[in-house]
Amino acid sequence: MSFVASGLTVRLYPATGVVHAVDDVSWSVEAGKTLAIVGESGCGKTVMSLAPLGLLPPGVSADVEGSLTLDGAVPKLGRDVGVVFQDPPSAFNPLRRVGKQVGERAVELLELVRLPDPERVARAYPHELSGGMLQRAMIAGALAGEPRVLIADEPTTALDPSMQDQVLDVLSELQARLGLALVLITHDIGVVKRMADDVAVMYAGRIVESGPAARLLHAPEHPYTRGLLAAVPAPDVEPGTRFVGLDGAPPELTERVRGCAFAPRCPVAIDACAGVRPELIDGVSCHVRTHARSR
Template sequence: MSAPVLEAEDLGVRLYPSAGAVHAVNGVSWSLRPGRTLAIVGESGSGKTVMSLAPLGLLPPGVSSDVTGSLKFEGRELVGTPDEERARVRGAGIGFIFQDPLSSFNPMRRVGSQVDEPALIHEGLSRRAARERAVELLSMVGLSDARRRIDMYPHELSGGMRQRAMIAMALAASPKVIIADEPTTALDATVQAQILELLMELRERLGMALLLITHDIGVVAGMADDVAVMYAGRIVEHGPARAVLKHPDHPYTRGLLASVPPPDALPGTRFRGLPGTPPDLMAVTAGCPFRERCAYAIEPCATRRPPLEPVTVSRDQRSACHVHPLVVEHDQPAEVAP
């Protein structure tokens, strides 16, 4: 098996908002190999975005943070590395796609000059060669009439076209990894389908690895090889996407999946979901952070935080739960828990 291109080990991020500190990410480990897609799934406040951006120095200005643990790109440590060096590694090796293409472009500059900027900086191309590269990149991402559109301003493109242009920008320096943070959340369904198709095709063709941050289980089902489910700053379940989505072990994963209306739902029937609200990270408590919303909770859940450990009945699947409902159901198929 090839070496991981991006690897996190015991990664932690503390954020310092106006008052106090928030342990937004805690002890997170995963690895991403070339050509693979790892989806990080979670709801707001789960830490999925902070985990992916903070170690790379990409939190918005003004947000002060403290990163511990390790994040390595092709074996090179990024945590604690001076900004300038980190920017070099990032610029040459990692491309980014964000949720909102409009706010990711400079509204005052033409699209083409922004798309070719990484190539200009990291590959040392001449201005003319960079312009040709921009046309080539925009054509590659399916932007029709690219030669004319490179001279447009971002607001002159539709949402879908802007997202294509942002993907082109992410590809400009021929990165090994693309980090896509909710890449299709702001798009309409039919445009989302186009963009996901494009991402899959590019990954195939260019052999890139994809770190896909999303809340959309359907996107995970279609795209991901592996999935890590985050809750309250920690990974609560991790494994091959098919195993986790078909046979989730962690009660949170189960609740999250149950929240998605199934295709065979009957109109007018009540929705299944999770009770309560996501935890407040400012108020750290002992035990399992999910226990108050959990239908399976037992006594130790209040005092002891469950470690992320192998789910014995499913290969490569790990879950942070004292109960392990999947194992219980496997051992006692008649007594299905709630």
């Protein structure tokens, strides 16, 4: 089984104009494996994973190009791909019981994600549950259609460390039991280290570096990835270690960036960087590296 994004490009049209949110992004993930998607806030992680499934920010229209396929076919939301949304409290309807929102077999699913007393949880309203419980209920809901792929958008961000561990345990266990392919969007290097087989680093709507987690975490090659990981003692990162902020800010995405989008913040940029967009070569999209290699 293979879940493949190919040339995904998303333009959003809010009232203020156009946002080039995602620009020619490709990746793939296999059954039982985890692809982590990382990058600063606003770089397009959520839009990239949800817009191709028809899930758009409220009130915003969009053009989506490229494809997201499961074994070559267009996946059905819920049945083939389950989604764990970024902000559980706002993803649940506050006026409906949790069980009704998780779906048929709610109690069984709530048990699957290791919620104690699933009957009681099913009868509860969202505000009666802790953040960690609600997060697990959302995972349960995403599994209702028995999908083969789970997209989890920042599933541990809002939780305290012990809850984070529990949620990650649940995800790992489900993955092992059900052979789920997992697309895991996260700001947390500890989560990447613990969960990811592969990592894709996004910047300004593009992938700047991708590859096996073991390689990428220990020998990042793109200046942006190096910046993100700079302050982290690689061998012993714990869950809860967030990527460091870099100086400066990513570009506005109201215009499509011509060259390398990171060039204005890049400590090693050369003239070529502003010119044309660097291709992703051996998992790294960087003119400086290509230049160094060709000499």
